[in-house]
Each structure stands twice: as C-alpha cells, then as structure tokens.
C-alpha cells in the first residue's frame with residue numbers, strides 16, 4: 001500500500017482547472033518530486049495534500065485511509081507535515097524555543113498534567129534532537145533574527161521533523177537560497193532520504209535530479225509524465241512542455 005495516494009483530484013478556480021484529474025503516489029521512504037512551469041498547479045496541489053485547500057472532486061488516501069475531507073490538524077496528527085516558510089517562525093525566540101513550541105503543539109493536551117519543569121524537559125529533548133538532525137546543534141540558543149536565511153530554512157525543517165511526521169510536504173525548500181545554501185539543503189535532504197515519504201516541489205533542477213526517486217511533471221494541472229530522473233530527462237513531451245532547450 002502506498003503511503004500517499006491521490007486519485008482523480010480536481011480543483012477549479014472559476015473557469016481555470018488548477019488540478020485536473022491528477023493521480024499521484026508516494027511510497028514510504030520515497031522522495032517524489034513534482035516539477036512544472038509557473039502556474040502549473042504545484043502549490044495548489046500541496047495545499048490540497050496538506051488540507052488547506054478543499055478539492056472539488058477526487059480522493060486523497062494516507063496509509064489507506066481516505067483523508068480527503070480531513071482538516072489540516074487531523075492530517076498533521078496522522079503524520080502529514082508541511083513546511084511553513086519563515087512565516088511560522090518567531091524571530092526574537094531562539095532556535096530551540098521555536099522548535100519547542102512545535103513539539104508542544106504536537107504533544108497537545110496529553111501532557112497537561114505534567115509539572116511545568118517536567119513539561120519543559122519533555123519539550124527540550126525532542127526539540128534539540130530535531131535541531132541536531134538538521135545541522136543546527138550548535139545554534140540552539142541563537143535568536144532566529146541573528147540567523148542567516150539558509151539557517152532559518154533549516155530551522156523550518158527542524159520544526160517539521162519535531163512533529164514526528166511520516167510524510168513531508170516540502171514546497172520550494174531552496175527558494176531564495178544562495179547556491180551554497182541550496183547545496184547544503186540538498187545534502188540535508190539527502191541525509192533524511194528514505195526515512196520519510198517526501199513530496200518535493202522545487203524549481204532547482206539540480207536539487208530535484210539529485211534527490212528524487214521519482215519525478216512527476218505537472219502542466220496545466222495535469223500529470224503529463226512520471227518516472228525516474230533519466231526517464232523525465234529523455235521524455236520528449238516533457239522537454240517540449242517544460243525543460244525547453246536546457247534539457
């Protein structure tokens with residue numbers, strides 16, 4: 001059974017079909033990238049997978065359960081985690097404090113009877129571990145406002161991992177990064193590969209070709225091709241529709 005299955009998903013905005021009878025699967029441990037030109041419907045799709053955008057028709061299954069009508073919070077509890085760019089970070093707080101807030105949100109009220117000191121400790125350990133996994137182990141007590149852009153993006157990933165997800169929805173994790181930062185993020189994602197199902201939307205093709213087990217090409221909301229990096233590079237329809245002469 002696939003970790004994520006999308007069947008005949010449709011989302012319309014007036015006369016525009018942003019997601020057009022889209023089928024898609026992610027296996028446990030698989031990195032499945034979605035590429036496509038601007039306006040192809042990538043963000044709309046991620047929004048539907050996360051539960052922020054309601055599809056008009058079609059179904060989304062997570063571990064075999066139909067989650068199409070479930071809200072964001074319910075999906076998050078199942079292990080579907082979207083990285084929320086910068087906006088969800090509190091700049092005056094330290095990296096550790098930011099991740100602790102995510103851990104607290106994820107633990108929810110099941111810890112309400114704990115003493116404050118005990119509760120604090122129960123937040124610190126998983127938060128620290130998540131920060132170490134993304135390479136920020138030496139920046140635990142640095143206020144986020146003092147961190148470089150690339151480090152802030154690493155922090156977002158730590159916040160996602162702290163929720164113990166099974167599926168990561170990564171919407172342009174390299175956006176706004178320098179080349180050096182992009183390479184560092186690629187290495188980081190490579191180190192996580194195999195441990196989570198990952199849906200990766202990214203314009204940086206070097207990163208996509210390095211990271212993805214499979215690539216789906218989206219054009220006008222339709223999946224026009226799905227395969228390995230080699231398959232996609234060789235596909236004439238993809239070259240015409242998307243990769244252009246650079247291919």
Ligand SMILES: Nc1ncnc2c1ncn2[C@@H]1O[C@H](COP(=O)(O)OP(=O)(O)OP(=O)(O)O)[C@@H](O)[C@H]1O
Nearest residue numbers: 013016017018036037038039040041042043044045
């Ligand atoms: N809330 C909305 N209302 C109306 N149209 C929308 C809305 N959101 C997206 N669209 C349209 O749906 C289409 C898909 O947009 P979407 O942002 O999902 O594409 P994208 O592939 O993520 O683009 P980009 O690579 O530029 O981020 C576009 O034509 C866009 O204008």
